[in-house]
Amino acid sequence: MTTPFPRSSAYHPDWIRAGVSGGANSLWLTEWLTDALALEPGMRVLDLGCGRGASSVFLHREFGVQVWATDLWFSPDERARRFHDAGVADAVFPIRADARALPFATEFFDAIISIDSYFYYGTDDLYANYLAGFARPGAPIAIAGAGLTREIDGPLPEHLRPWWEPSMACLHSAPWWRRHWQRSGVLEVTHADAMPDGWQRWLDWQHEVAPDNATEIAVLAADRGDYLGYVRAIARRTDTPVDPPITTIDTTYHRTPLLRE
Template identity: 35%
Template sequence: MKIIEELSESLKLEKGMRVLDLGCGKGLTSIFLANEYEVTVFATDLWISATENYERIKSTGLEDKIIPIHAEAHDLPFEDEFFDLAIRVDAYNYFGVEKDYLAKYLVPLVKKEGQIGVTVPGLKEEFTNGVPLELQPYWFDEMNSFHSCDWWYNLWKTCDSVSIKECKELKCLEEAWQDWLSCDNEYARRDIVMMEAEGGNYFNLVSIVATKL
């Protein structure tokens, strides 16, 4: 929640906007946006069913503002230029590292002059000499998608249909990690030892905001 709060500060959010929340998980980011900004959110996820999310959305009284969708990131069931804003909080790196993903799958869904905002777990600097020794026992293949601000900026710069507004480190890194590590989740418990080994030397959170031309 701290990540979506900080990302929102860099976005222009107005009542009545249509927002794609791609990979919304259990819909908490969608609930935040609908409640705080009175936008209509299409809460889209592959791993959490639309029915499960709809039950959660109904419990908040926001079912008229949030539409749950079950879809995969490469097969999104929306018309071109349907959204005023597309966001992805966390895990965009799993598919967004593909050179053509932004231009081929995400940009077409956003209106001209619409916004795209993404946050990803990242690195302060690229690992030019491989994964540091202290992190190797905890490294898994999916983490090969962790990259620096400069890496993400250069990737998005190849898409000539967007103008990059900002690409920066988020300030909420420590708070966001502490929230994750303190929750009752087996993956969070596993990450405690990794973050002790990391020691604040390598990881960050990267935010990228762009406007469609």
């Protein structure tokens, strides 16, 4: 049987499970995303929201790129040990940073990738403009992760209610991401689509790493891709200048009367 993820299948299942940082198989998503990207050896790549860094190892090993493995929640020390043991420490660098306060130079990266995390911070109307400032003009910005096959425009479907939480309002469809990025004025979207049978891959991974997660498994099985699945979006940073982020506003205090006489 031919696997839909031939690159990922070369990695030991125990190594993949040891790097789990969320509800998705990060190698599957990274492989699917990079199928539509042109990555070249030596490129500087930001792996934003990389979790425990499995996707960062994959990017370097498969494409020879340098990777800045950046995450807020997970320890950079653990990532450093993983990178050392994988033999990639000279090209994959663990960084702890908030996605909204990145410590990088303007136009530093040749590509920016985010696996199953962008929806946590990227739905902000201003965020695409902010992030694009770290990519050189022409560089791709690419995301893949959990999402919707179509938007939920009315009441929440009954079969999703046992699993759905208010914060899941951040999940969106590929057409939504296309519109969201295009209206930023600094990104030209080249791809926006859903993974074929993405709901099944999502369900397969839950059975593999979280078989006791009965609620999510039951909802995925009931939904069968009607709403839930994996989505990706890829854009090119245009030559349009980005608006520089406002970090401080200088003011001078002058004492004045508090009340009228």
